[in-house]
Amino acid sequence: MAIFFGTETTDSLDSYEEGSWTPSMDGLSNTPQYYNLVGKYTKIGNQVKAHGFIQINGSTKPQFSSLTDIFKISGLPFTCNGEGYFGASGQTKWAQLDWRGNDKGDYGHNEDTVLQAGITNSTKTVFNTCGPAVYYCAQSINRAFHNNYAWWIDWEFWYKTNS
């Protein structure tokens, strides 16, 4: 089914689809257990709305090979062809990430840190951090997610795709 705007066929939205995707953390050195691991999408024309939700089960927390690598999540349902550095816009909620302590606080983050999801490398979800006492944004790294607490992160964003 196509949805038409105006009278020109070039104005049609001939693509609508809903489905699921599997968020998958890059750089793991173990196999974590999850309370929730959810990915859903809706595609309308060349616009994709993706929702991801990862909640860790405290019995086996994620461990990463490198704590300083950028925290990335693979698995998006469509490639990103958006503008700007991170090609997507939306919102993120989280709890129990570990920003505190001498080995965690290089960027001055704390529990009021704001995370903003974006996309890099066409298909990798990343999370930019911003917070008080922070004068620039940076991509969150693995150590905030490493072997600490039963954290969760819940995000959704819109992005433009190639197809």
Added chain:
Amino acid sequence: MALTETTEYDKIEIVGDYKHVQIRKATVIKKDGVELTRTFMRFVLDPGTLDASDNFIDNPLTKEIDGVTDLTDEVKTICNAVWTTDIKAAWKAKLIADKPA
């Protein structure tokens, strides 16, 4: 009455400058041979990644994004056909360019 459930890759697309292979996996439920529902799960394969020294590591093309399900020979053949040396070199250059300063 017979209900059946099958899965199939019902759409395999090659998209973008770096020939990402975009795959739609359908789960189809039929009643007495007549399709009742079709639901979709998607993932995308890229040509490879960088290691810590920026060496290019080819996509091993072993598992789907769930880390459990084997990729089919059809998908592997398509990936190997489109991921030429030039494409891999271009993708490697993009990955390096995308790294944070």
